[in-house]
Amino acid sequence: MKKLISMALVAAAVVLTPVQVQAQDEAGFADYVEQIKRQALADGYSQATLDKAFAEAKFYQRSVSADKNQPEFKLTLDTYLPRAVPEWKAKQALEKYNEHKQLLEQVGKEYGVQPRFIVALWGIETNFGSYTGGFDVVSALTTMAYEGRREEFFKKQLWQALTIIEEGHIDVEQMQGSWAGAMGQTQFMPSSFMAYAVDYDGDGRKDIWNSMGDVFASAANYLKNAGWRDDVTWGRQVQIPADFDVSIAELKNKKTLAEWQALGVRRLDGSDLPQRSDIKAAVVMPDDEEGRVYLAYANYDALMRWNRSHYFVAAVGYLSDRIRFPR
Template sequence: MLMAGLVAAAMLGGMMAGSAQANDQPFAAWLQELRAEAVQKGIKQSTLDAALTGIKPIPRVIELDRKQPEFTLTFQQYIDRVVPQSRIDRGRAMMAEHKALLEPISERYGVPARVIVALWGIETDFGRVTGNFPVVEALATLAYDGRRSAFFRKELMDALTILDEGHIAPKAMIGSWAGAMGQNQFMPSSFRAYAVDYSGDGRRDIWTTQPDIFASIANYLSRVGWKSDQTWGRPVRLPNGFDATLAAQKTVKPISEWQAMGVRRANGGDLPTRDLPAMIVQPGGAEGPAFMVYDNFEAILKWNRSTYFALAAGRLSDALGNIDSAE
């Protein structure tokens, strides 16, 4: 075990060597300072002993943080991968299975069940793929690394606070290499701000307690501005000669103005008569598909800043609700 640790430390040192921001302080000394800061913030020594004793930097975390994607997916490739028919079918089955739980949560937070399940499905394939990294160790690795140390140090402190509050045991706090946790993949700061103890057992458990998982997703969207009387958007058909800069510049106009400019539903019908503010989004560029999006699209973007992700979540939610978004 000692040799394995030395090899891991050597690998980590090699990967960090090329970074001007790499931490020159020994990890043990850095960790001791972190513990002192955590104690000052009110975190119990027993929690720190349980969470931090014996931890080491994880070379694989640094490797993943440095890794650049080898290719970029087109929007259609992304949709094919993230919203396949198999996920739609599975999502519909999950909605039926959890209907009795989803309905009151949807009513309470004003977020449709289909949207809750869509985000659950995209984030972790309905709880199947939640990551296999120890969150505290992964966050400590990234906080120590130096490239984005301030961000990850704060997330690490939030993770230690979550442990101190008794929501989860240290060994059970498993997530992605970057510290996203549970079946809805909240970062620790998002957990502290939005996770909900819907089950009433005194713990906010987004790892194994289904009521808390669903309610936390709904609470997040509700708190960041989801409007219960609106949808996220819809695919549209643009007129010949449409000025693509209107989409590129995220121009907002009332639906009636887009209608007057010749924008139509994907099936060619008139746009809705309700005059909501709306934008046109063209994720594949001027020659690709077009969507008209509303305020709830912006709420999804606060969950994940990727336009591809937000459109996929909207498309999947429509499919789960058997909504023909072309109409």
């Protein structure tokens, strides 16, 4: 018995406190940064870029904790939408739309994206640019790669971030974003930045942090490449009959509006669906048949490319509708 007690005391003695664990992580992180720098140098990045990018590199325990412990809430759209789009945000969205109307209409025409959706995305992602995240992007991405669960993904994002710095699009100290490395007023990951960011103001930099032209055009360019249509809306809330087969309610199951009409789908007020033969749509139920039901058009799919969350898409769509039909 004494031997067992002694072993238990020894085991307890080697349990690390949270502070000790973080110190251990930070020590390993410093070695990891040096390894990353050597690899990046071998891959062709300049020493000057690496010196700038990692000059203030830090280990973000908050990033690791946020990734491992993302909160799960039991919500429905009826409880989520008022949180995502409170009245003050709907009012501010219309104000921002009117403030930037000329630029938005110009961008919208060039990219084939209705301006209200650009503003709605801007509002949902970063509250119209007022909160873009306070994390150093290089440090956040390096931390997430070091954490190891998705090292390959975050190293790819880190390499893209280094390219952004090397091409001179943003100064390192201004390259701020979320704990996971999503950047600027559009919250692009570095790979999305490289694929879709636009130098709309022509200053030689794709600046989704500070240039409103670059912010709006980059968002529009993303949607355009995701298959956006400027002749239809995102979707509409509908009602379904009591005997509706809920198994066919999925985003990949497209039917014409006439086919959905024949299956008993109607507008929310009970009237017939639009009579357009050039539109196919899906019926989606973000919660279940007792919750909100939407007829999802092609632009719903495009928004799902941006963020694969039906709640996110519903919030963007709802805010865009509030801009189109202000109360």
